Amino acid sequence: MGAFDAHIDRVVDSNGRAKRSEDGTSAHTVDPAIELEDVTFAYGDTPAVRDVSLTVEAGDFLGLVGPNGSGKTTLLHLMLGLHAPDEGTVRLFDRPIDEVDDGSRIGYVSQQATNRGGAMPVTVRECVTMGRFAHVGHGRLGGEDREAVATAMETVGIVDLADRLMNELSGGQRQRAYIARALASEADLLALDEPTVGVDAESRDAFYALLDRLNDDGITIVLIEHDIGVVTDRADHVACINTELYHHGDTESFVESDALADAYGATGQVVHHHHP
Numbered sequence: 159m160g161a162f163d164a165h166i167d168r169v170v171d172s173n174g175r176a177k178r179s180e181d182g183t184s185a186h187t188v189d190p191a192i193e194l195e196d197v198t199f200a201y202g203d204t205p206a207v208r209d210v211s212l213t214v215e216a217g218d219f220l221g222l223v224g225p226n227g228s229g230k231t232t233l234l235h236l237m238l239g240l241h242a243p244d245e246g247t248v249r250l251f252d253r254p255i256d257e258v259d260d261g262s263r264i265g266y267v268s269q270q271a272t273n274r275g276g277a278m279p280v281t282v283r284e285c286v287t288m289g290r291f292a293h294v295g296h297g298r299l300g301g302e303d304r305e306a307v308a309t310a311m312e313t314v315g316i317v318d319l320a321d322r323l324m325n326e327l328s329g330g331q332r333q334r335a336y337i338a339r340a341l342a343s344e345a346d347l348l349a350l351d352e353p354t355v356g357v358d359a360e361s362r363d364a365f366y367a368l369l370d371r372l373n374d375d376g377i378t379i380v381l382i383e384h385d386i387g388v389v390t391d392r393a394d395h396v397a398c399i400n401t402e403l404y405h406h407g408d409t410e411s412f413v414e415s416d417a418l419a420d421a422y423g424a425t426g427q428v429v430h431h432h433h434p
């Protein structure tokens with residue numbers, strides 16, 4: 159896996175692609191995007207995820223929350239097949255995960271994506287163009303591919319950055335380029351791990367507005383985000399974990415539940431003040 163792939167990994171359903179509208183912006187299957195059943199995973203003796211079952215429907219916007227070290231990134235990796243579960247089963251796009259063998263239906267933006275150090279010295283256009291490689295294999299890029307790249311850069315508002323080097327962009331700009339790369343590859347699912355760390359408030363709002371638009375277009379989104387306000391503002395459903403699943407349901411039911419305090423309380427990170 160190259161340095162670039164450390165930032166965005168993709169998995170393609172070899173069973174065929176989702177349908178897209180003429181302008182290439184909407185994609186969607188009706189199948190559940192992700193299904194976890196009784197999934198357990200440990201790093202050696204360190205349990206990270208225990209007995210988690212949940213389904214993410216196609217077109218859903220799921221917020222994944224929990225305290226530091228609660229297993230969010232591990233759970234996301236299990237969803238994408240980057241870790242194999244010790245126990246339980248994972249299905250992606252209605253297929254067993256180990257039968258999903260190719261990479262463009264998922265755009266994964268990892269925790270390090272805003273980090274300048276790991277970015278390759280390629281231009282933004284080249285980076286976004288890499289999103290087409292899964293489509294052309296060893297063939298040459300054609301007009302349709304160049305059009306998909308241009309449309310993706312337009313959608314995320316980085317046309318003016320096309321000739322800039324990825325490792326010379328700000329974190330927020332780089333974030334957009336990675337999203338454009340996923341759009342160019344016609345990803346159906348965007349998996350984002352704390353995508354706005356180090357991004358200023360204005361760019362952050364614009365970034366989340368972009369995610370809303372993409373979700374309105376039908377792209378399934380799974381977002382790990384520590385800012386609970388962002389999650390409750392944006393997500394349709396919330397999964398709250400601390401190794402085990404404390405809550406999974408619509409955002410309203412999450413807000414009304416004690417899941418957050420319970421999950422944070424389990425690691426002693428939330429201090430409850432008692433006034434006798």
Ligand SMILES: Nc1ncnc2c1ncn2[C@@H]1O[C@H](COP(=O)(O)OP(=O)(O)OP(=O)(O)O)[C@@H](O)[C@H]1O
Binds near residue numbers: 201205206224232233
């Ligand atoms: N590569 C690894 N090797 C060993 N232990 C790991 C590894 N990655 C994570 N862990 C441990 O697994 C547990 C879950 O980690 P994970 O990164 O999934 O949590 P997280 O909720 O994403 O954390 P954060 O909010 O701090 O990013 C933690 O106890 C962590 O220390």
